[in-house]
Amino acid sequence: MSANAIANVLFPTTVAGSLPKPSWLAEPNRLWAAWRLQGEELEAAKDDATILAVKLQEDAGIDIVADGSSVAVRDRKLATQDIYPLSQTPLRYLLSDRIDLLKDTNVVNVTADDVFVSVTIEEKQALIGTSRLMLMIGAKDGQLKQWTVTDPQGYDTTVAVYNLDSTKKLDPGLFKIDFTNYGTPPG
Secondary structure (H helix, E strand, O other): OOHHHHHHOOOOOOOOOOOOOOOOOEOOOOOOOOEOOOHHHHHHHHHHHHHHHHHHHHHHOEEEEEOOOEEEEEEOOOOEEEEEEHHHOOHHHHHOOOOOHHHHOOEEEEEEOOOEEEEEEEEEEOOOEEEEEEEEEEOOOOOEEEEEEEOOOOOEEEEEOOOOOOOOOOOHHHHOOOHHHHOOOOO
16 A cells, blocks of 8 residues: 555545444344334335445445456555455355355254344364354355354444345346456465
8 A cells, every 4th residue: 555545545444334224214233123114115215225235335445256267356546455265164055056064064053033043153163263154044044144253353243135036137247346457366
């Protein structure tokens, strides 16, 4: 980073972890707080909150791209890109065609209720530490609804998936890592 860039950014930061629900949507600083709205108003407010969260991510200038073998974490503001082998990240479970939970993972917890079946996978790595991945699968449709990654420092990052339109095709360019502008691939 140049001296000029450092002078303009006293404390470089990024968006990480779960974002709290806005106070107009639910009581702040309370886990599993009740929604302040109902019905169509609630759905519209959730959509608004999602738009604001995505805007926050865009403003932070952070992109995470996986191409099938590597994961790139790009910081557009700092013009940096960190590359990790996909096989060394929890994303390998999410992007795999098939997961054999008994053979390929260390399942440490399974819970179920009327809404979700939750499976927690733990991974211990000698130099890095212990991380966890909790998958929340819809009890009725068997679809992945949410996942939470807990890193070795104990920080959680949660991603919720909803209102997907599976009829639309994504641009394959979204999944290409540009190694020329940011460095070379690992290995």
